[in-house]
Amino acid sequence: MAEVKLFGSWYSPISKRVEMALKLKGVEYEFIDEDLRNKSPLLFKYNPIHKKVPVLLHNGKPIAESSVIIEYIDETWEGPSILPKDPYERAMARFSRTIEEKCGVAMWKAFSSPGEEGEKAKEEAAQLLKYLEEEIKGKKFFGGENIGLVDISANFIGYWFGIFQEIAGLELLTKEKYPNLGEWIDGFINHSFVKDYLPPKDKITEVYKASAQHASSDTNQRSNFA
Amino acid sequence: MAEVKLFGSWYSPISKRVEMALKLKGVEYEFIDEDLRNKSPLLFKYNPIHKKVPVLLHNGKPIAESSVIIEYIDETWEGPSILPKDPYERAMARFSRTIEEKCGVAMWKAFSSPGEEGEKAKEEAAQLLKYLEEEIKGKKFFGGENIGLVDISANFIGYWFGIFQEIAGLELLTKEKYPNLGEWIDGFINHSFVKDYLPPKDKITEVYKASAQHASSDTNQRSNFA
Numbered sequence: 001m002a003e004v005k006l007f008g009s010w011y012s013p014i015s016k017r018v019e020m021a022l023k024l025k026g027v028e029y030e031f032i033d034e035d036l037r038n039k040s041p042l043l044f045k046y047n048p049i050h051k052k053v054p055v056l057l058h059n060g061k062p063i064a065e066s067s068v069i070i071e072y073i074d075e076t077w078e079g080p081s082i083l084p085k086d087p088y089e090r091a092m093a094r095f096s097r098t099i100e101e102k103c104g105v106a107m108w109k110a111f112s113s114p115g116e117e118g119e120k121a122k123e124e125a126a127q128l129l130k131y132l133e134e135e136i137k138g139k140k141f142f143g144g145e146n147i148g149l150v151d152i153s154a155n156f157i158g159y160w161f162g163i164f165q166e167i168a169g170l171e172l173l174t175k176e177k178y179p180n181l182g183e184w185i186d187g188f189i190n191h192s193f194v195k196d197y198l199p200p201k202d203k204i205t206e207v208y209k210a211s212a213q214h215a216s217s218d219t220n221q222r223s224n225f226a
Numbered sequence: 227m228a229e230v231k232l233f234g235s236w237y238s239p240i241s242k243r244v245e246m247a248l249k250l251k252g253v254e255y256e257f258i259d260e261d262l263r264n265k266s267p268l269l270f271k272y273n274p275i276h277k278k279v280p281v282l283l284h285n286g287k288p289i290a291e292s293s294v295i296i297e298y299i300d301e302t303w304e305g306p307s308i309l310p311k312d313p314y315e316r317a318m319a320r321f322s323r324t325i326e327e328k329c330g331v332a333m334w335k336a337f338s339s340p341g342e343e344g345e346k347a348k349e350e351a352a353q354l355l356k357y358l359e360e361e362i363k364g365k366k367f368f369g370g371e372n373i374g375l376v377d378i379s380a381n382f383i384g385y386w387f388g389i390f391q392e393i394a395g396l397e398l399l400t401k402e403k404y405p406n407l408g409e410w411i412d413g414f415i416n417h418s419f420v421k422d423y424l425p426p427k428d429k430i431t432e433v434y435k436a437s438a439q440h441a442s443s444d445t446n447q448r449s450n451f452a
Contacts (some may be wrong), residue, residue: 011335049354049357058314061314064321065320065321065324067324069317071316075313076313087298089299091295091297092289093297094294127275128275168255176250
């Protein structure tokens with residue numbers, strides 16, 4: 001058995017966060033691509049409470065929740081630091097990660113929920129994007145000169161959301177409104193480390209359209225991506 | 227200026243988490259008791275995005291979000307460890323903290339939301355409580371022999387919820403249904419380290435009743451506690 005296994009999905013941004021962390025550290029792993037509409041008994045065994053990807057299996061021991069897995073990876077393997085070393089900077093990175101997470105959820109709702117709920121989500125997303133816009137100002141990455149915790153975690157904002165925004169004809173996150181984030185997105189998706197691992201836009205669009213057909217009554221289709 | 231200041235509220239379980247972490251480490255601090263219905267400009271300045279307690283100020287630098295603050299405290303000061311040292315055990319503690327957090331939110335909704343939303347929340351809370359019931363089995367505290375991250379974080383479940391449950395005549399968390407959690411609650415609230423810092427039951431009841439009168443249309447009154 002491989003020492004490190006990752007139960008994930010090639011098109012899930014949440015799963016991709018963990019892949020990026022493993023690749024950043026140079027950890028070799030076996031990738032088990034789950035069919036998210038027909039998950040394996042092993043995934044249910046290793047993540048009985050959420051029944052979601054990603055799950056990392058290290059020497060037979062499972063860990064769920066991407067934020068928990070990423071900190072575990074950073075603490076377990078040598079290589080470039082994912083979190084800063086200084087406790088205050090670490091706290092700031094962890095705080096920005098929580099904001100990024102809330103922002104991603106609001107953006108997904110803004111995209112997928114009709115009516116008042118969608119409008120409220122747009123407002124919330126805009127407020128959180130404003131915070132991230134300030135946070136990234138004058139920096140190449142949230143992690144400074146190098147990609148770190150917040151960059152990895154924000155991959156939905158950095159890549160996936162642009163695709164969904166186009167599908168829905170939304171203009172929530174544009175370079176005009178958020179020039180600093182726009183620059184970060186360009187730098188992020190074109191970074192040699194990231195670019196090779198992002199699933200192609202047309203494939204994501206295809207998956208989304210198929211999943212939307214099967215779940216037209218479910219306004220929280222984000223669950224189809226984890 | 228004191229080196230460490232905590233903007234909190236004497237009756238907020240979220241704020242109390244941070245107080246417990248500081249006391250566990252033996253850190254001296256100045257406590258600024260915020261009026262949660264008329265928050266200070268300083269709180270708005272230090273936590274502009276959430277505008278909530280708790281905020282820790284260390285050497286003039288602010289940190290928000292209790293989970294982020296607690297990890298900062300553990301990394302910054304000597305003394306008993308709040309998180310385990312072993313990376314896998316740390317991951318397990320962080321995972322249980324996320325479950326405890328979701329459980330607390332569901333319990334609050336079960337208590338405060340009428341109709342279908344409340345019923346759904348009860349089911350969710352029951353499922354998460356089952357996880358915690360298994361987690362605490364055979365252990366004195368979630369942290370093992372000593373109080374740790376999950377115990378501190380779960381203080382709403384360990385203390386506040388019992389009071390609210392009584393107010394509402396709920397029987398969601400009882401010793402009959404969850405004997406291991408029941409034992410943990412007894413051990414937790416009677417622990418010399420905890421017992422002296424819990425606000426009296428009648429005072430919490432008073433605050434809740436006053437806040438319920440002022441916010442009868444707001445089903446998420448948990449926001450009145452942070």
